[in-house]
Amino acid sequence: MNPQVLDPNAYLEGLVRNALGELLGEEAAVLPVSLDRPRQPEHGDLGLPCFPYAKALKTNPAQAASMLAERIRPDTLVSEVRPTGPFLNFRFHPKALAENVVRGILEEKEPYGPWASNGLSVVIDFSSPNIAKPFHLGHLRSTVIGAALRRLYRFTGHEVHGINHLGDWGSQFGKIIVAWREWGDEKALQKDPMRHLFDIYVRYQREEKERPELKEQAAEAFRRLESGEENEERAIWKKLRDISLQAFQGPYKRLRVEFDHMTGESFYEDKMEAVIQELEKAGITTVSEGALVVEFPEQKIPPCILRKSDGTTIYATRDLAALFYRRETYHFDKALYVVGSEQKLHFRQLALVLEKLGWPQAKNVQHVDFGLILFFNQEKGRWEKGKTRSGNAIFLDEVLDEAVAGVKKIIEEKNPDLPDKEAIAEAVGVSAIIFNDLKNGRIKDVKFDWNEMLSFEGETGPYVQYAGARLSSILRKAGSSVPAMTQSIASEGGIDFELLSDATPVLLTMMEFGPTLKRALEKNEPSILTNLMIRIASEIHSFLRDHRVLGEDPDLTRARLALVAAGRKILETGLEILGVTSPERM
Template identity: 40%
Template sequence: MRRAVAERIAAAAHVPITEAEEALEYPPDPAFGDLAFPCFGLAKARRAPPPKVAADLAGALVASPPVEGWSAAGPYLNVRLDSSLAREVLGNVLAEDACYGGGSEGAGKTVVVDYSAPNIGKPIAFHHIRSTMIGNALVRILRARGHRVVGVNHLGDWGTQFGYLLEALAGKTPAEVRAKNVRELSALYVAGNERAKKEPAVEDAARAAFARLERGDPGSRALWEACRDVSLREFDRIYRRLGVTFEATTGESFYEPRLAPLLADLERRGIATTSQGALVVDLSADGIATPCLLRKSDGATLYATRDVAAAIYRAETYGMEQALYLTDQGQSLHFKQWFAVVRRMGFGWAAGLVHVPFGVLLIYDEAEKEWTRGKTRSGRVVLLEEVLDESVRRARALIAEKNPALPAADAVAEQVGVGAVVFNDLKNRREKEVRFRFEDALRFDGDAGPYVQNAHVRACGIFRNAGRGPEASADVSLLAEPEARAVVAQLLRFPDAVARAAREAEPCHVAGSLLEISTAFHRFYHEHRVLGGGDPRVEGARLLLVHGVRVALRNGLGLLGLAAPEEM
């Protein structure tokens, strides 16, 4: 349809069709029209004022399908399309259904998405929602655009810190450990760390305990596995609430056997050299001042070592073209460094390694009236489950107040409460720091998850009462009201928003589109009755429009990892 319009403008203005098509943009207000052609460039070539060029074009062009009217507004030539726009958009929705918003530009491409990655032995803190839900959304968005996606949870399950845990658990049986919860394990770890600050012997003991684990001591191994099981049990409970699944959960420990051969290879090829007792890769030739450390002077491996080994393993196992790593932006240098190491090794897939950084999460401490990073002034970490529970509790109270007869109220409260928290994390550009405040994140009105869910609920409610479904034969020329046209305009943009989100690894574009669709639909809903208006043809056309909204919102919410309840 853009092309058809571009052809007409190109013929009238004597410019190439592709040039006209690229210049076409969406007007800021649907009242201007469906498409707009800025006349600045043309004005320059003709040495005439842009408004005159726009007016001349509007006068020269004749309205005929699919264009209903041309109009000049200042320097813009605005184009109003006829009902074939609605026919095309709503026809696509009906045909594509659950796939509306999807695309095929990713066909044949495999992408690994590395996200969430919590640490064993510690509870999932609220800030983990960022990596987990941005990653989850990207997995779903990329998949919708045709990519083969492998979601990986790279658990932090290895390292000296587990020495403290093993020391504290000495003498316990694995069964006794399994009876504990993550909070208890975390308390032991924290206590060990505290004591180590005063007594160096504690640190030595922890290091020795981890060394035993590394050597494969069966007793240590059994305790470590018990800790892992305890953690995974709790992680799974949270992932289930969030609707998050992984194709692979391979922690750092998984790569342990591959580290020594990797380092030997790097040394043999002269890529890594010894510096101050440590094994490093000098990256000054890549414009990176600090070298990448791969082995400490005490012989222990590092984060980067395991990341390199993991990347090689994934390339061998999945044959990916691209790998996305979801972490906070503070780790940018780390990724730059080890990406460069992998390039040095000559792997073709190294060019597809991408760090997808996001801003840190700041939490507003009501008592101290200040923004803090992840924990309150008193040092208490805010847990993800606490926030989810509080949000669900508030959603439940709201249901009791507004819709006491709602069936499955608890299940819906879960969907709405969790959805509010998740949407709040995804609605803004990921690189901005997130300022989290309970009253904002747990807001159920305005630009929020429940606002979108509510629009979906309203659309579903209409079909519950309609007694008929959407029909492709509906006469969409009856959708002439500005409010209906605005809805169509937003539905048209939805697949573009998903494509852009995939291209930029930026879920907020999907969230933004959902808000726009919801706003347009809430307005339409308020202004026009769908059912019982007397004219079955109008009803049929409006039902098709409402169906479009229902499908786009359901699909979009799904892409972001939110549930789309039919009642709330």
Template identity: 40%
Template sequence: SEVGRGKVVCLDFSSCNIAKRFHVGHIGSTTIGNALRNIYAFCGYKCVAINHLGDWGTNFGKMIAAYKLYSRKEKVDERGINELVDIYVRFNDEEKKNNALSDMARNAFTKLENGDEEYLEIWQYFKDISIKEYNKTYELLGISFDSYNGEAFFSDKIPGVIEELRQKNLLEKDNGAFIVRLEDYNLTNTVVLKSDGSSLYVARDIAAAIWRKKEYDFDKCIYVTSAGQSLHFAQCFKIVELMGYEWSKNLVHVPYGTMSINGEKLASRTGNVIHLDDLLAESISKCEKIIEEKNAELKDKKSVARAVGVGAIIFNALANSRIKDTNFVWEEALSFEGNTGPYVQYTYARSSSVLRKAGMDSVDDVKTAYPDLSSEEITLVKKLSEFPAAVNRALEENEPSVIARYTLALCSDFNQFYHNCPILRSEGAARAFRLKLTKCVRKVLGVSLDLLGMKRTEEI
């Protein structure tokens, strides 16, 4: 598609907090953002994938203080993020009983803000360790980023934003804090600067938007975050508009619902957290067992199990409208029948198998006269013709589930055709047409899997 030729889209997604492990709550932003990046790129856009890291704030004062008190480099090198999480939790627990620790944390963050060389080095070390571990998960998911500029990168740009808001008479003092009044726009008034002089997230997001426009000259900037942040982004975008930036209309929030596992909502406060890498590992392990039972002779079983196990989680996150809450149930998500990722990948493998047996190179693109079509063939041809419209709708609505639902429908129609219309056992024009139809299905399914961020599986 050429709809995006010459246009730039920035996509801000995943955006994890360093020194913390990925949990399954990150699946939504990560998979939806990556699928949108794939869809926009397929439609001709130049895409800039941004991981806006949570890598700044007073919590890093606590982290550095905890590191100095309870840990050392060798332990972090050995245990990675797990060590950072453990010492942070320990510090928080002991801080409740010892006020001196609060002072220590504040002093540590002040040193960090003032550019203390030792403290900046420790902070950078935490960041490097975190990104290294995150990249293992991203690699498994097949995701990469063009920028990791996060909170820290924009911290020194906030004073300029505050000054600009002042000059444009948008700041108003309220109980010691500075707010932007938005009640005339059906939004709550927004604090951008607290009474102690510290800025809030809205100021950082405004700074980031202005910088990204200058750096990338985007035609659209998409933020993929939970629906719980809808008000925040509405306020942020309105303030950018009030600052006189006409391009504010090109800032788009793409919200998504919550995720639960086996009906249980996940909450860090109650300790009900499942880490994403654990979920992926378990999914791959379960797929290995299923494949061992169903097709023990399969070549490269581990690679296939990895593709199907990861694909099952991605597809589960993308199958329904993104704003709906998602429930992950193992038995459903890993089934090779029904509305699942394994079903789609199995159907792709089935189409590949048919073409291999026929000698794929012999399935040429010469037009074949075959007017006597069955109802299954007519249905399948019609479904194939709907693919461009599905892509356009997914693009316009920022809705990857459109591709997921189309893919399920195509799989269903192909499997009906496969069972009711002999392909390899037919002859002459019928055989040639059915092989070409299978080749078209395989091509469209392959592209659909690519768009969703899933691996193609030639055999299962």
């Protein structure tokens, strides 16, 4: 009973690797094995392009495919090994495929359940909003991508430190202090802190142009703040910081985003001096135009500034101090910065500084960059950066509220008797926004479009959630559940997996879960997983059209319920990594 569960994908890759090893010995280890789904299902369940092996085997790809085929015998899992020109195509026994995938998922075996620890420590720097500026759409990307990566790394066996590197320090704070002195209003602050701070900051920006003395005051304020004294500037800073921190909890809670550390820039206030000294000791600094910098003459890029000519520090100094601290504290093997692509140069500079210091992790300090949010300019007829028509930044809450309202309307239309409408509307609406942000490649600029954001059809979060809700509904009507089906499989006489032979396409797609996570990890790209979730949902919707679950022959119903439970489970697991919920009904 309960023989070992295999990951068919990994198993087959192992067979190919063995065969390559037999033919080529150690040389085989460096060759890629990229099994993928053939475009034409008739070709097989998985196909292997044999072009890369031809050279090593001193033959042509077709011959290479045949040579490999001779060394891979069909067995209880693999039913067919067929060279087709330069490709080597495989087919699984449908029954064995079904059993291994369904059980793998329900019993939470790797790669469908949490992966065993790999002992690697990863720090992920994400979200990092500026204090005293509202949480707007721009922060959404870093937050949502970072949160997904944090979950992805954790799921795949990494020790993860998700850090919110709050923008709570820096010369901009001098401006905010001045703005607060000039126009701050206690009542307005209590009522809507972020809105008020935003308003006075915007006002500062405007008035700075006409009143140059403001600029001086702001610089002075930051100098006094950075002096370390318990002065008025520090009191204002602390007050505004606390209230902002409080206000950020709202969006984070709605997005279900968590951090392991909330160490913002100010955390490094007393740690920068030591780092500067260490860099000086390493002999990589120079003084240029009155500023302390690290120069990169060979790379032809501007220097990294450590201390400005007025003696104060800059974000690069704090980022370096943070890197030193994180190396000490978390012993990271990899450090990811989920920050917009406009800061590319900055992170290139940081990496170069670390290289100069001879840090072995330098190449694993990576900028996980993402594109801008663009708005359509009606007059000019094109997409551009930054502002809406009204000239204000769009607040995140506004977007979430709109989405939730849109969902509520659809519920009233389609499912008015749904219990717990409010909670489900919140879950579906917020998920739609998150999913939408994770759908496309990070690097792409996001074209902000209300219609698209508030659409819940096609490749959207609700579409995937809906597939899950349909599966839940079937389980519910059968008086079963995911845990119950997991039990049922383990019990005597469990499931006749032969009866799932017509589910091969959906099973093959679910089987892509493991390789997909690997690719998402390699590229720090959540959208790769998002796209798989869409494909799994699509396969499920199609399957449900042609296959009834309830009311069939009892054995068939039970087998299909096992598939339904596995589908439900894999959707939930994948969506959870992305930060999207899986409602039981919608």
